[in-house]
Amino acid sequence: MVNKAYGAQGEIGHTQIKRIAVRSDGSMAELRDLVNGERSGVAVVRNVSTQRRTAIDPITESVTTYQMSQGELQALTGLGEPDCGAAEPVRRRIIMGQEAYFVGRRKSLRQNDGSDVNLQIDQWRVPALRCFVIQESAYQLLDKKVISRVDQEIISLTLGEPGEDLFRIPATFRERRPSEVFDEFRRKQGESAESNAQCARTRTILDQVYDASRVQK
Numbered sequence: 001m002v003n004k005a006y007g008a009q010g011e012i013g014h015t016q017i018k019r020i021a022v023r024s025d026g027s028m029a030e031l032r033d034l035v036n037g038e039r040s041g042v043a044v045v046r047n048v049s050t051q052r053r054t055a056i057d058p059i060t061e062s063v064t065t066y067q068m069s070q071g072e073l074q075a076l077t078g079l080g081e082p083d084c085g086a087a088e089p090v091r092r093r094i095i096m097g098q099e100a101y102f103v104g105r106r107k108s109l110r111q112n113d114g115s116d117v118n119l120q121i122d123q124w125r126v127p128a129l130r131c132f133v134i135q136e137s138a139y140q141l142l143d144k145k146v147i148s149r150v151d152q153e154i155i156s157l158t159l160g161e162p163g164e165d166l167f168r169i170p171a172t173f174r175e176r177r178p179s180e181v182f183d184e185f186r187r188k189q190g191e192s193a194e195s196n197a198q199c200a201r202t203r204t205i206l207d208q209v210y211d212a213s214r215v216q217k
Contacts, residue, residue: 004031012137013148016040021162026076027047029166040147045167048076054169058185062176063169076137078130086125095134096157100124110142117142178206 003016017034032040041058051073055064068076069186083090084101091102105121117140124135136152176184182203 001152002090003150003155008145008147015064018164020132021166022130022132023048023167024161026073026078027167028076029162031166045169046072046076047167048073049185056170056173057181058183060176060181061170061173062175062184063177064181064210067211076130077129081131084125084127084131095124095126096154097171098126098128098134098157100126100134115142122215168212177210179203186214 001018001020003018005015007013007123009161015034016032018030018032018035021029021031024104025048029043029044034040035042044066045054047054047055051068051071053068055191056062057064071102078084085103086101087104093100093102098150101124103123105119107119107121109117109119120139120141122137123133125131126134133152134149134154134157134173138150138190139146140148144166
């Protein structure tokens with residue numbers, strides 16, 4: 001899968017090349033191979049049987065584990081909505097040899113300055129593959145103008161049960177909160193801890209989400 005982010009003038013902000021593996025039970029592994037041309041190795045494994053979502057960071061040798069919500073589980077298993085949530089009349093298209101249904105979403109996001117940014121997400125989902133998103137464009141709009149866009153598109157598709165190695169959680173990696181992952185990354189890079197307000201706010205929010213979903217091992 002290719003992921004490209006664009007700015008307000010259509011300039012490319014970043015690109016990702018990643019693999020998505022989906023088991024027959026809906027479990028999903030997302031592996032980022034390249035980010036802006038550089039090797040990444042970061043992965044996220046969503047395991048339906050354990051109901052856990054695990055972020056894996058090879059640079060810091062960290063794992064960050066969350067309990068999945070019922071909504072997330074329903075989305076993975078394709079049991080949430082009929083016709084993948086497509087509105088009638090259903091728009092259909094053949095993509096990579098698969099019949100896909102168009103699903104459009106709209107919502108509003110409140111910014112720190114009090115302004116509202118509208119988010120528009122246009123997806124093509126494959127009913128035969130548990131409503132897998134085979135193509136997506138996400139737009140942020142301010143005053144009806146596009147200020148950013150992210151496109152995702154499949155460039156190759158292999159059917160069949162994926163290998164177990166794609167879902168394996170490294171046993172030697174340490175469980176860390178998001179802020180601890182940031183700190184360990186900076187330590188390995190020989191950098192001091194960031195202290196600006198935006199970074200501190202982000203760390204706090206991510207840690208709060210983690211703590212609220214803490215998985216006891």
